[in-house]
Amino acid sequence: MAASLNHSLFLQLRNEVQSRYSLTPTDAxxxxxxxxxxNRPVPLASLASTAHFRLLSSDFTVSLLARGPQxxxxxxxxxxxxxxxxxxxxxxxxxxxxxxxxSKWSQIEAIERVERGEEIRGREVIRNVPxxxxxDDVSANNDQASANAGRSSSRSxxxxxxxxxxxxxxxxxxxxxxxxxxxxxxxxxxxEMSRIxxxxxxxxxxxxxxxxxxANQPQPEGMQIGCKxxxxxxxxxxxxxxxxxxESVAVxxxxxxxxxxxxxxxRKARLTQELEKEAAG
Amino acid sequence: xxxxxILCVAEKPAxxxxxxxxxxxxxxxxxxxxxxxxxxxxQFTYNFPAWGACEVTMTSVLGHLTGLDFDQRYxxxxxxxxxxxFDAPTVTTIETDKQAIADNIAQQARFSRILFLWTxxxxxxxxxxAEVRSQALKGNPRIQVxxxxxSNTERNHVIQAARNPIDLDERQANAVSARIELDLRIxxxxxxxxxxxxxxxxSKLENQILSYxxxxxxxxxxxxxxxxxxxxxxxxxxxxxxxxxxxDNIKVNFNWKRVHLFDRATVTILFEQCLDAKLAKVxxxxxxxxxxxxxxxxxxxxxxxQGSRFLRMNSNEVMAVAEKLYQKGFISYPRTETDQxxxxxxxxxxxxxxxxxxxxxxxxxxxxxxxFKQPRSGRNNDQAHPPIHPVTMAAPTVLxxxxxxxxxxxxxxxxxxxxxxxxGEATDIEIEWGLETFHAxxxxxxxxxYLDVYVYDKWESSQQLPSFQLGETFELTExxxxxxxxxxxxxxxxxxxxxxxxxxxxxTDATMAEHIQKIKDRHYVQTRTKAASGRxxxxxxIPTVLGVALIExxxxxxxxxxxxxxFLRKEMELKMxxxxxxxxTKNEVVDESLTQYxxxxxxxxxxxxxxxxxxxxxxxxxxxx
Numbered sequence: 001m002a003a004s005l006n007h008s009l010f011l012q013l014r015n016e017v018q019s020r021y022s023l024t025p026t027d028a029x030x031x032x033x034x035x036x037x038x039n040r041p042v043p044l045a046s047l048a049s050t051a052h053f054r055l056l057s058s059d060f061t062v063s064l065l066a067r068g069p070q071x072x073x074x075x076x077x078x079x080x081x082x083x084x085x086x087x088x089x090x091x092x093x094x095x096x097x098x099x100x101x102x103s104k105w106s107q108i109e110a111i112e113r114v115e116r117g118e119e120i121r122g123r124e125v126i127r128n129v130p131x132x133x134x135x136d137d138v139s140a141n142n143d144q145a146s147a148n149a150g151r152s153s154s155r156s157x158x159x160x161x162x163x164x165x166x167x168x169x170x171x172x173x174x175x176x177x178x179x180x181x182x183x184x185x186x187x188x189x190x191x192e193m194s195r196i197x198x199x200x201x202x203x204x205x206x207x208x209x210x211x212x213x214x215a216n217q218p219q220p221e222g223m224q225i226g227c228k229x230x231x232x233x234x235x236x237x238x239x240x241x242x243x244x245x246x247e248s249v250a251v252x253x254x255x256x257x258x259x260x261x262x263x264x265x266x267r268k269a270r271l272t273q274e275l276e277k278e279a280a281g
Numbered sequence: 282x283x284x285x286x287i288l289c290v291a292e293k294p295a296x297x298x299x300x301x302x303x304x305x306x307x308x309x310x311x312x313x314x315x316x317x318x319x320x321x322x323x324q325f326t327y328n329f330p331a332w333g334a335c336e337v338t339m340t341s342v343l344g345h346l347t348g349l350d351f352d353q354r355y356x357x358x359x360x361x362x363x364x365x366x367f368d369a370p371t372v373t374t375i376e377t378d379k380q381a382i383a384d385n386i387a388q389q390a391r392f393s394r395i396l397f398l399w400t401x402x403x404x405x406x407x408x409x410x411a412e413v414r415s416q417a418l419k420g421n422p423r424i425q426v427x428x429x430x431x432s433n434t435e436r437n438h439v440i441q442a443a444r445n446p447i448d449l450d451e452r453q454a455n456a457v458s459a460r461i462e463l464d465l466r467i468x469x470x471x472x473x474x475x476x477x478x479x480x481x482x483x484s485k486l487e488n489q490i491l492s493y494x495x496x497x498x499x500x501x502x503x504x505x506x507x508x509x510x511x512x513x514x515x516x517x518x519x520x521x522x523x524x525x526x527x528x529d530n531i532k533v534n535f536n537w538k539r540v541h542l543f544d545r546a547t548v549t550i551l552f553e554q555c556l557d558a559k560l561a562k563v564x565x566x567x568x569x570x571x572x573x574x575x576x577x578x579x580x581x582x583x584x585x586x587q588g589s590r591f592l593r594m595n596s597n598e599v600m601a602v603a604e605k606l607y608q609k610g611f612i613s614y615p616r617t618e619t620d621q622x623x624x625x626x627x628x629x630x631x632x633x634x635x636x637x638x639x640x641x642x643x644x645x646x647x648x649x650x651x652x653f654k655q656p657r658s659g660r661n662n663d664q665a666h667p668p669i670h671p672v673t674m675a676a677p678t679v680l681x682x683x684x685x686x687x688x689x690x691x692x693x694x695x696x697x698x699x700x701x702x703x704x705g706e707a708t709d710i711e712i713e714w715g716l717e718t719f720h721a722x723x724x725x726x727x728x729x730x731y732l733d734v735y736v737y738d739k740w741e742s743s744q745q746l747p748s749f750q751l752g753e754t755f756e757l758t759e760x761x762x763x764x765x766x767x768x769x770x771x772x773x774x775x776x777x778x779x780x781x782x783x784x785x786x787x788x789t790d791a792t793m794a795e796h797i798q799k800i801k802d803r804h805y806v807q808t809r810t811k812a813a814s815g816r817x818x819x820x821x822x823i824p825t826v827l828g829v830a831l832i833e834x835x836x837x838x839x840x841x842x843x844x845x846x847x848f849l850r851k852e853m854e855l856k857m858x859x860x861x862x863x864x865x866t867k868n869e870v871v872d873e874s875l876t877q878y879x880x881x882x883x884x885x886x887x888x889x890x891x892x893x894x895x896x897x898x899x900x901x902x903x904x905x906x
Contacts, residue, residue, distance in 0.1 A: 082553075083557075098544075100542045100543045100544040100547060101539065101540070101542060101543070102543070103517045103519070103543055103767050104515075104517060104543070105514065105515045105517060105767070109510070122784065123780050123781050123783075123784035123785070124784040124785055125785055125846070125847060125848075127842070127846075127848050175539065175542070177544055177547060191547050191550075193716065238550050238553070238554060239546075239549075239550045239553070241546070241547065241550050275515050275517065278517065278518070279515060
């Protein structure tokens with residue numbers, strides 16, 4: 001039997017992935033991995049690295065062991081618990097990202113601009129279509145000050161916030177609120193307490209109407225849904241909200257392509273819906 | 282005196298008169314010309330270094346001398362399908378009221394050896410110069426042609442220009458004729474199509490020309506775009522933490538570094554975290570000198586923007602008045618993109634001319650007396666004209682109300698440019714409370730400097746901040762979690778519209794105001810005075826149902842780029858520049874642009890129902906489906 005022949009390799013690999021990456025895959029996942037990559041002998045370290053890479057684009061609720069200390073405590077989302085700390089490293093995946101520093105409306109406006117293939121630099125409207133985009137970097141930032149002058153509280157108007165997020169190339173800077181999920185499938189909200197550079201939403205240009213569906217679509221910059229974090233021991237949780245800071249979370253990267261695609265397709269509709277709900281409430 | 286004969290031609294009578302007076306030095310004969318009451322011929326003698334003592338006739342045109350129109354057979358609106366106008370033959374015409382002026386030039390040229398052009402030194406002026414030249418050649422095919430390079434009608438400047446003739450810039454003249462041809466063909470084709478198709482939809486449109494212009498529509502597009510942003514806006518609630526500390530009887534409000542967040546639960550948790558911390562700690566106390574920069578030298582776009590913001594005039598009026606002030610010799614040429622003075626520019630000389638002004642003479646004295654500063658330099662130089670500046674002192678008594686306002690603005694701006702920045706001291710105090718950061722900012726203005734004369738800028742001391750020590754901890758007097766609501770953007774104001782047109786290449790500094798006027802005249806937009814206080818009373822633009830209908834109609838046509846967007850026109854504007862720089866010929870540009878717009882035209886014609894539906898929806902049914 002292949003599995004028993006490789007049993008020691010199997011155990012070695014599991015230990016390696018565990019110790020190097022703090023991830024414990026299920027036997028089933030690791031078995032599958034070993035059988036599909038067994039073709040030629042490779043050093044253990046590179047095998048572990050490949051396993052790690054695969055795990056990052058997997059669904060943690062399927063690929064990781066959902067037992068033991070590596071999942072959220074049961075009361076993680078309990079708002080009655082004022083202040084607690086995670087007592088273990090916990091690998092999680094991102095199911096949702098929201099920038100709560102800008103209004104939903106200006107986020108919708110920014111998405112629509114990208115849909116129209118436009119980008120705003122200062123006062124200039126730019127056609128953001130592959131092939132037409134001229135790259136002269138005329139920064140209109142100087143004008144922006146005067147464009148904003150005369151508005152009293154600049155950030156509370158829908159207008160000025162959308163200037164900040166107007167560009168499709170620059171991602172959001174947050175703070176963000178994220179929905180995280182552990183291997184057991186437990187979900188909990190997290191807040192970006194101090195800036196973590198890798199957490200950013202970048203609006204993606206839709207394929208041009210009529211253009212062929214390109215197989216090699218450029219990967220979106222910024223964070224994608226299914227991205228993996230390792231929450232470190234000692235991470236603060238207040239009233240059920242996980243407080244993220246650069247020192248308490250390692251962003252491992254990765255994505256689950258199908259989730260990300262769906263999330264992007266539905267983002268505008270979701271924002272619109274929430275806005276309507278808010279208006280009605 | 283036998284000498285040679287020279288014919289000088291300016292763009293407007295006022296310039297001809299001013300130049301003639303400076304060169305003639307008094308011995309001047311003025312003659313009327315037959316058939317036009319505005320244009321005069323001034324005769325005098327002048328000794329040009331290049332040509333020796335000459336008998337000079339100085340005359341002028343009234344702006345463009347010729348026009349471009351379609352051949353007679355295509356002039357009637359129903360004479361041909363509008364699409365034919367893309368290649369219908371055209372003729373250069375002289376309007377009947379300008380025939381006398383053209384004849385005068387041909388007549389005078391007959392006896393002259395040299396034609397010396399004094400048209401304005403910009404693209405239009407170069408083209409007008411070329412028009413004058415072709416008239417002169419009719420009278421004298423061998424006439425030699427030169428032009429004067431000048432940007433104001435101050436005496437020394439004019440004499441310098443007279444002594445240093447240069448050649449006419451054919452490229453600039455060609456760029457203008459390309460633009461004229463494109464505007465004619467594209468404008469006429471779309472205007473006829475729109476008007477013929479849409480007028481019939483409603484008696485409300487019966488007598489209205491639904492004009493199209495490749496600048497007009499993007500201009501209208503900006504207004505409609507903002508209108509929709511205002512109308513579609515949805516307010517949202519946000520939450521924030523407000524803290525106040527009272528010390529030495531001064532209430533200091535600290536602002537939250539996160540400003541506000543659109544998530545109540547998060548703010549509640551953060552606020553609780555703060556409250557748990559009890560004491561706030563001072564993490565930064567910084568006092569540092571700060572300054573408010575004096576403005577850059579004045580360009581046309583800036584004059585129009587600031588004029589419509591501060592002078593209670595619209596940009597079109599501001600430009601008309603500036604033009605008059607220029608013709609009267611009070612200010613320099615008001616169409617310029619340059620925002621830097623060259624090093625050898627005699628700024629002090631210009632300042633000295635303002636010493637006797639009753640209002641700012643004393644301020645000018647301060648500058649001349651030692652406070653003078655070389656102006657800041659911007660990044661633009663059109664290589665044709667300096668920034669707009671006062672040339673001679675105009676006593677308030679010789680100006681009418683609007684002239685006074687514009688002259689005052691130009692002069693105060695110039696004085697401000699030559700002044701020291703305003704100086705102050707800024708205090709920044711940052712406190713940490715829990716894990717949140719808050720800050721207070723204080724400003725003490727120490728020296729107003731340029732602000733003393735440039736009354737349009739505001740920079741005022743804030744309340745005095747009490748003293749805080751770095752590292753000290755204290756209990757805040759007051760802390761609250763509050764909420765607020767986002768507010769919609771405001772309708773587009775005139776300065777904003779000009780800024781958008783400028784940034785997006787719609788029109789030139791010389792024509793922007795006209796395009797804005799045009800969309801008002803066509804009843805595509807209305808303006809109203811935005812509620813504001815004091816000097817700052819600006820016009821805001823709201824589209825009419827017709828304006829909305831046209832833009833939405835075009836946006837619904839399946840075009841690669843809607844004509845309501847600035848992109849096509851911007852491309853055309855860049856091509857004009859290419860002609861000026863010798864990278865493209867006039868014919869190449871005309872062909873390329875016509876091909877582009879012809880395609881848009883064909884699609885528009887095919888999808889004309891989209892435009893009709895939109896007009897029916899908004900104009901006929903007044904918005905009811």
